[in-house]
Amino acid sequence: MKRLFIMTCLSLGVGMLGATAQKKEFKEVIKKSVALANDVNNTLVVKNVFGSVNVEGYNGNEVVLEVERIITAKNAEDLELGKKELQLQVIAESNRVILHPDAPYIEFDKDKLRYNWCNNNEDVPYEHKLNFTLKVPNSVKINVSTINDGDILVKNTNGESVEADNINGGISLNNITGKTKVSCINGDVDISYAQNPKVASRYYALNGDINIAYQQSLSANISFKSMNGEMFTDFDINKQFVKTSKNEGEGDKPKFKFESRPVVQIGNGQVEFDFETLNGNVFIKKNNKS
Template structure:
């Protein structure tokens, strides 16, 4: 593959969650849910997982079909009994949204997450893991996330995508919609059957970032990395002038200015802005063969 290399510059902060230790006793349950979707292109499925994988696949139906492998583990029978009693999932369907989340012992929805300090501070005696396999109508929009012990996979979904992980990789296949995909520790790979129909954002702190677009792509690519390079095999990629943004902060000792340097490449005649960022890994913008 013919590659073009462009220099990079950035700085990032690191976030890490430690995985939980293995447990001696275990309870398993398979959960199935079904939701009617009268207008998939206008609706959003949100999944807020914490421990475990999430796999979402598009199909030609008009329902969201959810399979969850639930596992609770503990050191002893008392801890396992507490986990079986306390742990609960939540399911909301209202307006244009279907939301699946952990409801107890704390709420994993973003606007509720910071309210459950009691769980973080007390000595809880069990762990839990949820592995999702979900089928959705092709055109549905997604907002799906997990944190530990799982991969994220989205395929054959043509709506807009928001896909998040922390300690694991993300793979998106056969997409079309505008995309936000972010992980901390893992590779991020995306493949499109047509160029995204809106601005898109791709980020991994520690991992390779690889996005494949159709050969007729026209876009502006903005990129940052500290310990990696930017590579593309698009012959019509041309570097644009460096953009410097000055941020001003007032302190008691005086005014501090921070300069953020942004590097950009135009592919074809330009168009939507696609942002790529990593710290420890290369960025690859590839052309479908």
């Protein structure tokens, strides 16, 4: 029985490899420039689904795009459908540029910057991926995300905020400034600051470590919550205490949730940083590069 089972699995595996080998593929690189003034009030938004997002700041007044579009399908007919349907959407406004994949089955809410996945449950007969490589004015705010098949990289920006979300991939923010909000479900988070954030920031990783390097002048209260992780730092800790918060419910019969988190104070504790993991550690280090 064991031998028969193994042979069956091998046969299935060969069949799957054969099906994969027969897939048709189309690739192209979309190149475009979109005007966006190098102003702290402006924002770049990238809401990807499949693929990576790489953003680099520079001293210019345009978003320079190189987007690799990849379509794969089992046959030529489905491949042509994918090439026709799946497109790059570029929305240029006076104070922001929004980039996202677009297709008849994708509904994107421009105001809330999110997708509505409930309107079309039909199976799409092709696979698609957009890999973004962008140069952006370095003073603008950054808001980027992806879901599958790619990592997020943001580097050399000095805007007021960076927001990054990834479901199945890592997040790297290198040599950045400003308020930071990151959420990573299955992957590590790596961050280094050219200047420490001056306002409250939040860092979340469900299944992965958070590695973060602040400038040595750090002055912050750092709260930490984890089920299976620990926090480590090479900064001197002035004191430790517990922060308690109360979240109120809604309706006629409100429910109250009380939560306590350990807090370590570094420096004078001038800003609040909140860290949370489920299965991962947090490493807070001094950035020796200035």
